[in-house]
Amino acid sequence: MIFVAIGGFFGAISRFAISNWIKQHFRTYFPLATFCINLIGSFLLGICVGLGPISSLQLLAGTGFLGAFTTFSTFSVESVKLYESRGLLAAATYMCLSCVLGILLAFIGWWLMSV
Amino acid sequence: MHYLLIGLAGALGASLRYAIGILFTEYFNSSLLSATLYINLIGSLLLGWLTSYLPRFPNVSTNVSTAITTGFLGAFTTFSAFSVDNITLLMDGQVWVAFSYIILSLVGGFICALIGLRLGAKEGGL
Numbered sequence: 001m002i003f004v005a006i007g008g009f010f011g012a013i014s015r016f017a018i019s020n021w022i023k024q025h026f027r028t029y030f031p032l033a034t035f036c037i038n039l040i041g042s043f044l045l046g047i048c049v050g051l052g053p054i055s056s057l058q059l060l061a062g063t064g065f066l067g068a069f070t071t072f073s074t075f076s077v078e079s080v081k082l083y084e085s086r087g088l089l090a091a092a093t094y095m096c097l098s099c100v101l102g103i104l105l106a107f108i109g110w111w112l113m114s115v
Numbered sequence: 116m117h118y119l120l121i122g123l124a125g126a127l128g129a130s131l132r133y134a135i136g137i138l139f140t141e142y143f144n145s146s147l148l149s150a151t152l153y154i155n156l157i158g159s160l161l162l163g164w165l166t167s168y169l170p171r172f173p174n175v176s177t178n179v180s181t182a183i184t185t186g187f188l189g190a191f192t193t194f195s196a197f198s199v200d201n202i203t204l205l206m207d208g209q210v211w212v213a214f215s216y217i218i219l220s221l222v223g224g225f226i227c228a229l230i231g232l233r234l235g236a237k238e239g240g241l
Contacts (some may be wrong), residue, residue, distance in 0.1 A: 004133040005126040012125020012190040013118050016181075042198035049199050059133075068129040068190030075194060076159035076224035077166055080232060083225075095221050098194070103205075106198035 003056050007064015015069050029086060031078040034071065035098055041070035042102040046109025117178040124186030132191050148216055151196045152223075158192035159224040163231020 019033035026032055048062040075098060083091035132154055139150035162184060169180045197220060204213035 001130055001133065005130045008129025008190045009122040009126040011129065012186045013122045015189060016118070016121050016185055038194040041195040045195035045199050046202065049202075063133055063196075064129050066195045067132060067193040068125045070194035071189040072155035072192035072194050072197060072220070072224060073158035073162035073188045073228075074185070074192075076155075076228035077162050077232070079225050080163065080228045091225070095225070099217060099221060102194060102198040103201045106195070107202050110199075110202060 003060040004064040004067075007060045007062075007066075008068040011065040011068030014065075015071065029082075030090075031075075031082065031094065034074050034078055035094070038070045038075060038098055039101055039105055041066045043105035043109045045070075046106035046111075047113050048109075049106075050110040050113025117181060120178055120182035121186035124182040125190035128187040128190030132193065148212070148219070149196075149200050151193060151200060152216060152220055155192045155197065155220055156223050156227050158188050160227040160231040162188045162192075163228035164235040165231075167232045167235030169235075 015037055018037060022033040022036060045062055045066045048058055048066065051058070075095075079091045079095050082094055135154060136150045139153075165180075165184055165188070169175060169184070201213045201216060204210075204216065
């Protein structure tokens with residue numbers, strides 16, 4: 001449990017810092033910050049899972065850090081906001097892209113570690 | 116200071132997610148899909164609600180509200196486990212389970228966030 005908590009501490013802070021940085025440097029109506037964070041996190045968790053069975057390091061880096069680094073609640077709320085401001089197509093594009101690319105990147109991460 | 120608060124809230128959110136995950140696999144069988152689905156749906160509902168409800172309280176500092184929303188709920192819900200869960204299901208040949216998991220997460224998360232945002236914006240506030 002302590003490993004998950006420590007990972008979660010740094011995961012949440014990293015997400016906040018990176019998301020602020022992206023929002024400052026790229027001004028767009030598309031929720032780019034959460035999009036990038038979720039994709040990077042999915043890729044890294046794929047690598048983490050590919051590395052082998054559950055260990056304390058995986059609890060720290062995987063469940064704790066990457067679990068807290070990526071977020072689903074912000075993703076859902078942003079999808080609704082995107083729907084309200086830009087319509088259903090924009091929201092559906094954001095959701096489908098995140099989902100397909102997230103799964104694909106997690107697979108690539110896992111595959112890289114298991115070959 | 117707000118980094119520390121977000122970190123502490125994040126540690127709490129991640130620990131709660133981990134604990135629910137363990138309890139879930141202990142008490143329910145795996146056919147109910149993963150705990151991540153339910154955690155993500157509840158988190159989306161709560162974040163939607165707080166997003167439109169919290170601004171009514173101008174005396175709640177942004178440090179505290181960011182710690183609860185970005186820190187706690189952000190760390191409680193997770194996208195990476197959702198991606199990896201689906202890889203496991205797809206490689207296991209459970210294409211339909213993966214498909215329902217994806218649809219339930221995406222559409223369910225959207226609807227939960229929408230309901231949350233509407234509830235928080237209502238007169239009574241709940």
